[in-house]
Amino acid sequence: LDANALKQAAAQAAIDYIEPWLKPDAVIGVGTGSTADLFIDLLCAKRDRFKAAVASSERTAKRLRDGLVRVLELNEVTSMPVYVDGADEINPQGEMIKGGGGALTREKIVASVSERFVCIVDASKQVEVLGRFPLPIEVIPMAQEAVLRKCRLLGGEPAVREGFVTDNGNIIVDISGLSIHNAVGLETEINQWPGVVTNGLFALEKADVALVAGQGGVTLVEH
Numbered sequence: 001l002d003a004n005a006l007k008q009a010a011a012q013a014a015i016d017y018i019e020p021w022l023k024p025d026a027v028i029g030v031g032t033g034s035t036a037d038l039f040i041d042l043l044c045a046k047r048d049r050f051k052a053a054v055a056s057s058e059r060t061a062k063r064l065r066d067g068l069v070r071v072l073e074l075n076e077v078t079s080m081p082v083y084v085d086g087a088d089e090i091n092p093q094g095e096m097i098k099g100g101g102g103a104l105t106r107e108k109i110v111a112s113v114s115e116r117f118v119c120i121v122d123a124s125k126q127v128e129v130l131g132r133f134p135l136p137i138e139v140i141p142m143a144q145e146a147v148l149r150k151c152r153l154l155g156g157e158p159a160v161r162e163g164f165v166t167d168n169g170n171i172i173v174d175i176s177g178l179s180i181h182n183a184v185g186l187e188t189e190i191n192q193w194p195g196v197v198t199n200g201l202f203a204l205e206k207a208d209v210a211l212v213a214g215q216g217g218v219t220l221v222e223h
């Protein structure tokens with residue numbers, strides 16, 4: 001099975017997994033990326049089974065609306081039973097690096113208002129140690145150089161994501177060369193840097209479950 005087929009299998013597994021929470025008053029939190037896109041397409045086919053969705057990016061909001069799903073602003077919602085999203089890397093504890101698609105801030109916000117984070121990945125995203133994938137951080141433009149200096153002090157090799165502006169009007173800095181053995185500690189440390197809006201470590205609030213699609217099928221990993 002190629003990567004797309006694996007992502008499709010994970011997306012389908014997520015639809016099956018969230019079935020018990022699809023109720024007339026349910027609002028579903030929806031992630032961003034190519035795996036999330038496949039999940040969205042399957043979710044749209046079930047739009048009469050739930051009330052609405054909250055999107056983690058303009059890209060996701062558009063795909064949901066194109067699929068005739070009602071999209072609510074997060075401020076119109078008090079809680080969501082599930083948030084379904086991909087990841088760039090996930091470790092055995094369910095800690096993730098996210099932000100490859102540049103939506104990490106709204107993803108982390110929507111996930112924080114959801115009761116259960118369901119991560120959908122193909123097996124290539126599973127790592128023992130986070131950091132092979134460059135860690136994205138969303139930065140207020142005026143703090144770009146100050147944050148780049150902080151990244152270098154960490155021992156990372158930072159790079160501004162050229163030509164990219166987030167839905168919130170900020171820039172993304174991707175930090176290569178990190179080997180992250182204390183994801184909670186590093187997430188907390190980077191959150192303190194003035195000018196950082198969000199960092200792509202999802203460790204303080206990690207995935208509750210992961211649906212991992214491999215050649216032998218989809219595995220449910222509880223964290």
Ligand code: DER
Nearest residue numbers: 033034035086088099100101
């Ligand atoms: O940007 C993100 O956080 C995405 O969810 C990303 O981590 C996964 O994207 P993919 O499903 O296209 O690999």
